[in-house]
Amino acid sequence: MKLGLQLGYWGAAPPENAPALIAEAERAGFDAVFTAESWGSDAFTPLSWWGASTSRMRLGTSVVQLSARTPTSAAMHALTLDHLSGGRFILGLGVSGPQVVEGWYGQPFAKPLARTREYVSIIRRVLAREEKVESDGPHYPLPYTGPGALGLGRPLRPITHPLRADLPIWLGAEGPKNVALAAEIADGWLAIYYSPRLAPMYDQWLDEGFARPGARRSRADFEIAATCHVVVTEDRDAELAALRRVMALYIGGMGAPGMNFHADVFSRMGYAEEVTEIGRLFLAGRRDEAAAAIPERLLDDVAIVGDAEFVRAEVRRWEQAGVTMLLVTAPHRKAVRAIAEAVR
Structure with a gap:
């Protein structure tokens, strides 16, 4: 089982201890470090800034959003970071949701599967650098010939020769069609909520x-x-209480009523009734009650919280279910060391 340190995206300000966490993760044998983006900090800049202090760990995005940049722009970021890191970059991509895509990026959300397929195909052609990059679209036509075009665009190849044509591309996916697409066109699956119980x-x-x-x-x-909340602790109840508050936000508050992809994941796990109640309470402003409504068995499905012996046994179970890397967060260096020691 490999370990990846998930730094996520920033809140109101940059996390002050990120460099210390990264340094500890590299010393402790973590395989990779990841950054993310939503509608604040971007994923590429922090990864390049903090990643410059690493020498061994892979550097990945989990995830950058398709609608934030064109596929050729994403390919430029990827090939640049791959060169700067000496071939250690992983490009993790995701479609996000309609609230962010249409509300923040001003792009249509429709046809996410088709957009993803076309997006990845263009990136692969940029990285291969075998010919000038052209695309018939319909989502990312190259050259652009639509409304407002001057008709002067021409196919191009990247000036910079990519370090690796086979730079790994991983897809963030939650539903069955998205996961199948990841297996077809990508090199890995970034599973935000994974349960070993549902491995079949x-x-x-x-x-x-x-x-x-x-x-x-x-x-x-x-x-x-797989993203997994791993905490080595003797006070399991206190950690689960904190985790409940986070899960209430994702289950009840991320997305719109009737279109919350995170809530859909837990409904597929068999928690449809609980998801409905959590959403009702959260949207009514009763967030403490929404958190309290999350059953412990749901938390145990997607998290590993307990003493070192318990964590070690659970990690083996996740590995047997097919997971090759756990993406974990850690509030401080001691937590990074504890996770590494328990897993190793």
Whole structure:
């Protein structure tokens, strides 16, 4: 089992201890460090700034949002960071949700699967640098010939030769069609909420993608990086109480009524009634009650919280379910060390 340190995206200000966490993670044997973006800090800049102090860990985005930049722009970021890191970059991509895509980026959210497929295809062509990059669209036509075009655009190849044509691309995915697409066209799956209990269901989704003509990978060389709240503690109840508040936000407050992809994940896990109640309470402003409504078994499905022996046993269970990397957060260096020691 590999470990990835998830720094996420910033709140009101940059996290002051990120460099210390990264240094401790590299010393402790973590495989990678990841950054994210939502509608504040971007993912690439912090990764390049903080990643400059690393020498071994892979540097990844989990995730950058498709609608934030064109596929050729994302490819430019990726090939640049790959060069600067000596071939250690992982490009993690995700579609986000309609509230962010249409509200913040001013882009249409429709057809996320088709957009993802086209986006990744263009990035692959940029990185291959075998020919000038052209695309018939319909989502990212190159050259652009639509309304307002001057008709002067021409196909181009990147000036800079990419370090790796096979730079790994991982996809953030939650639903069955998205997961199957990741297995078909990507090198890894970034699972935001994964439950080992449901591994047979995930395997069906993945196998559908692996079986498609031209699939890029097989189960043998495909990475599954699962976000997991791992805490080594003797006070399990206190940690679960804190986790409940975070989960209430994602289940009840992320997305719009009727279109919350995180809530859908937990409904598929068998918590449809609980999800409805959590959403009702959260949207009514009763956030403490929403948190209290989250059952402990739901938390145990997606998190590992307990003493070192318990954590070690649970990590083995996640590994047996097919997970190759756990993406974990840590508030301080001591927590980074505790996780590494428990897992190793």
